[in-house]
Amino acid sequence: MAYIAEQQSALGAPHLRPEHLAVFACAMGDNVISYGGHLRMMAAIQPFFSGAMSKTVNVPAETTVDEVEQLLIDAWQMGIKCVALYRDNCKVGQPLSTGKQTIDLPAELVAAKPVREKLPRSRSSRTFEFRVADCKGFVTVGEYEDGRPGELFIRVSKQGSTLAGIMDAFAISVSHGLQYGVPLKAFIHAFVGMRFEPAGITDDPEVRLANSLIDYLFRRLALDYLTYPERLDLGVLGTDERLQQTLPGVEEHAVGSSPGLDLASSATEADRNFVETTSAEPSVSDSPLGQAVDAPLCMQCGIQMTRAGSCYVCSACGSTSGCS
Known part of the structure; x- marks a missing residue:
C-alpha cells in the first residue's frame, strides 16, 4: 500500500506476481481494463435490462479509429444495446484524469537576513x-x-x-x-x-x-x-500647526463692543437683577482653567496640561491623564 500511495500505480510493486496484476486493473491509468473487459461485463448483465445501460467504456488516448470500429462491432455481436465511448484526453477539461501529480511541498521558510545600507563616503x-x-x-x-x-x-x-x-x-x-x-x-x-x-x-x-x-x-x-x-x-x-486653522475664504473679524449701550434699559426688573447678578460673578474665561505649576506635561505632545475636575486635560491635542 505504501508503494501504491507513493507511485500511484501497482505496477512494479514488490511481492506482487505478474499474473495478479489484472486484479488491480482500473478504468484509467497505466494498468487499464481493456475495452473488451468493459464489453464482456456489459454483455453479462444486458439480458436483465430492457433498455440500455449507463456505462462508459473508457479507452486510452492512443486508441485508433480501427480499434473504435472493432469495439462497436464487438458490442453489436454481444447484444449490447448501447455503448458510451470515452477516450482519455479528448476534452480540455475532464472530471477524471490520471498521471502522477507533482506535489509542490512548501519550501522551508527562511528569514531573510537584514542587509545594512551604508551611507556613501561623502554625504550631506x-x-x-x-x-x-x-x-x-x-x-x-x-x-x-x-x-x-x-x-x-x-x-x-x-x-x-x-x-x-x-x-x-x-x-x-x-x-x-x-x-x-x-x-x-x-x-x-x-x-x-x-x-x-x-x-x-x-x-x-x-x-x-x-x-x-x-x-x-x-x-x-x-x-x-x-x-x-x-x-x-x-x-x-x-x-x-497646533493653532486652529481658519477655513479658506473665511476671515476672522474682531467683534467690537459698544460702551454706550445699556442692555438693562429695556429689560424688566427681573432681567435687570439677573444681569447685575451674573456680571458680578467672575467669568470662567477670565480665570485660569485649573492651570497649576505642578501640572504634568502631555504624554502625546508635551504641552503642559490643565486641570479638569480631578484630572488633567491637554488643551492642544485633547489627551487626558486617564480618568476623564
Whole structure:
C-alpha cells in the first residue's frame, strides 16, 4: 500500500506476481481494463435490462479509429444495446484524469537576513543645536542621497559624563537601526513621550517643552523628516500647526463692543437683577482653567496640561491623564 500511495500505480510493486496484476486493473491509468473487459461485463448483465445501460467504456488516448470500429462491432455481436465511448484526453477539461501529480511541498521558510545600507563616503548632513533645561548639545544627522536619515551623532555638554556616554551609545544604536531598515517613524513612535531628567523648557520655537532629551530629539527629527499626515498620526506637531486653522475664504473679524449701550434699559426688573447678578460673578474665561505649576506635561505632545475636575486635560491635542 505504501508503494501504491507513493507511485500511484501497482505496477512494479514488490511481492506482487505478474499474473495478479489484472486484479488491480482500473478504468484509467497505466494498468487499464481493456475495452473488451468493459464489453464482456456489459454483455453479462444486458439480458436483465430492457433498455440500455449507463456505462462508459473508457479507452486510452492512443486508441485508433480501427480499434473504435472493432469495439462497436464487438458490442453489436454481444447484444449490447448501447455503448458510451470515452477516450482519455479528448476534452480540455475532464472530471477524471490520471498521471502522477507533482506535489509542490512548501519550501522551508527562511528569514531573510537584514542587509545594512551604508551611507556613501561623502554625504550631506544636518546639524542643529538644542537646549533642554540646563543641558545643551548638538545633533548631527547624516543623510542618504534621497534625504533619508541614516546616522545620528549626539554631543551633549560635559563630555566624559555618564549622560554623554549613554547618549553616544544610544546614537550608535539608532544609526545601526536606520541603516538596517528600521523606519524613523518606528523610532519616533517608541521614544516620543519618554520622561526623565533633564526635562523642561527648550530653546526650540517649535518644541517649547520636552519631557526628556530623547523626547525632544525625536520630536525634532519628526518635524524635520516626517510628513504632516505622519506627524499628525503620531501626535507630533509644531507650535504653528497646533493653532486652529481658519477655513479658506473665511476671515476672522474682531467683534467690537459698544460702551454706550445699556442692555438693562429695556429689560424688566427681573432681567435687570439677573444681569447685575451674573456680571458680578467672575467669568470662567477670565480665570485660569485649573492651570497649576505642578501640572504634568502631555504624554502625546508635551504641552503642559490643565486641570479638569480631578484630572488633567491637554488643551492642544485633547489627551487626558486617564480618568476623564
